[in-house]
Amino acid sequence: MATLNIPLLDAREQDFVLYDVLDVESLGAYNRFAEHSRETFDRALSTARLIAENEFAPHNRKSDLNEPQLIDGRVTLIPEIAGALGSFADAGFFAAHQDYERGGMQLPWVITQACMCWFYGANVATTAYAFLTIAAANLLDAFASDSQKARYMLPMLDGRFFGTMALSEPQAGSSLGDISATAEPREDDLYRINGGKMWISGAAHELSENIVNLVLARIKGAPPGVKGLSLFIVPRYRLNVDGSNAEFNHVSVIGLNHKMGYRGTTNTVLSFGDGGECTGELIGRPHHGLSYMFHMMNEARIVVGLSSTMLGLAGHRYSLEYARNRRQGRSATRKVGNSVPIAIIEHADVRRMLLTQRSYVEAGFALGLYCALLVDRQKNDTDATVREHSRLLLEFLTPVFKSSSSEYALIANDLAIQILGGYGYTRDFPVEQYWRDNRLNPIHEGTNGIQAIDLLGRKAQMSGGLALALFIEQVRKTATDASTVPNLAAHAQSLDIAVVHLETISRYLIGAVDHVGIEKVLANAKPYLDIVGTITFAWMWLKQAIAASHNMATTATELHSFYRGKLQTCKYFFQWEIPKVAVLVDAVKRLETTWFEMDAAWF
Secondary structure, three states: OOOOOOOOOOHHHHHHHHHHHOOHHHHHHOHHHOOOOHHHHHHHHHHHHHHHHHHHHHHHHHHHHOOOEEEOOEEEOOHHHHHHHHHHHHOOHHHOOOOHHHOOOOOOHHHHHHHHHHHHHHOHHHHHHHHHHHHHHHHHHHHOOHHHHHHHHHHHHHOOEEEEEEOOEOOEOOOHHHOOOEEEEOOOOEEEEEEEEEEEEOOOOOOOOEEEEEEEEEEOOOOOOHHHEEEEEEEOEEEOOOOOEEEEOOEEEEEEOOOOOOOOOOEEEEEEOOOOOOEEEEOOOOOOHHHHHHHHHHHHHHHHHHHHHHHHHHHHHHHHHHHHHOEOOOOOOOOOOOOOOOEHHHOHHHHHHHHHHHHHHHHHHHHHHHHHHHHHHHHHOOOHHHHHHHHHHHHHHHHHHHHHHHHHHHHHHHHHHHHHHHHHHOOOOOHHHHHHHHHOOOOOOOOHHHHHHHHHHOHHHHHHHHHHHHHHHHHHHHHHHHOOOOOOHHHHHHHHHHHHHHHHHHHHHHHHHHHHOHHHHHOOHHHHHHHHHHHHHHHHHHHHHHHHHHHHHHOOHHHHHHHHHHHHHHHHHHHHHOOHHHHHHHHHHOOOOHHHHOOHHHO
16 A cells, blocks of 8 residues: 655645634734734745645654764764755744744744644654754843844754754753762853753754754852752853854753654764863743743744654544545444455444544644744733733643653554554554654653652642632533523533533642642642643633534535544543543542552562
């Protein structure tokens, strides 16, 4: 069976979520976006699709099979990566969200992320170079001096300099308080940077004129732990006064890590100051580095969620088309003797797997773009209360989206392999690569266990519980809207019941800290995250079901199959996924600590 050639994303899906579910056209009411309309949004989306399909997707497999090589201290990549990123830069996507004065398109963040979804789905490894650069530039925009922005950020927006974040070290992965890289002040406001970094994506290549590493290090004499970390700009090459490259800054690549996925993205072991002096520029104030870096990390967590979703969606779309074309087995109602094989999509279990995939990835897609929309509201709304509530809601949803989407989408990729059967396990078909690429995302930017601790230990209690209350308010509003729609009232009731469970278990866990201790409570952080994640995905499905029901009554009949598919997938999620909330709540109420109480010696 020949490899199938299918679109990366159904354009109807993107239009439906952006315009019918999220109403992004309403952003035109903000002064910043007043010159935009659906027409300009669609032009940007169309350009992204064209470049993604023609420049990024064709070398996705090639870059997977031809990993980066470290030769005489330099990294070599297949040439198609540079060509694709060149087209990305020429189209203005590095600066798409920036002001017109900076050469940007001044697009809403939700539209730029919708554009990026095409690239995530086409070739996540090549897109990683672009995403890291955009996120690093955004951090500089928020915290760097005007001089630093001119010398480093503006070339990044042009795509001439690329960016990275260098946090982890061999002995300190997620435990950033154990970072040992040092920064010693010089007399000229620069710092001597010394130490090593590990797992640094995109930090070695010949794709750009320079590489701007954002490095967490400890100024000598700084307090221990995370409170003593500062953030530095450490370029691969120092800059002359005119901004051109000067001498090598002794950021040395001493090895490449070879991962099971994302193989086209260089992943490096770096040494700073090995063989000569390495200098860096302090960003902002000393000892505030981690708070600055969280700006980039939180953005990265939303991107992890969206890229997870797009890899899951790519696997779903491929396995769906495969199931429509692959003929095997007979109908249970026909005799085998004279019947012909049927398309495997006719088998109930294959439909079950396809529907499960769809319920995960399409809810994740909607949630990711909703989070991006909150960024626009947080930054641009004229009402200070709306801005603050958008910020709190985004803070609450960030660990939920990053974790739930990376887990759900990985299950979807696993099901894609299952649908293809033995073929799915071979390199002749792309679904095994989608799974390998996606397996990194539950680890990326803080493991899902860390996200769970953040959600229960911090975000659910943020601003006296206001973040959690705002989330519950939004979910209940959707349930109220759905309660008046025929065929959705039962779903609305189920969601209301799940929210009551969430309120009850949140109060219980937060209150239990004083009685049983923080460790036993946080031992239940992961199931708590699963409760919130399930409710959040159900919320996204109900929002889509409301829009689909409305459109069924007002649009041409040729689109009704699309909307019926939405309604049926919503029904699946409420039949099979939302009941899990009650089961999880019952377990968490008992302060389930079996794993916590398992002595290390018993393993």
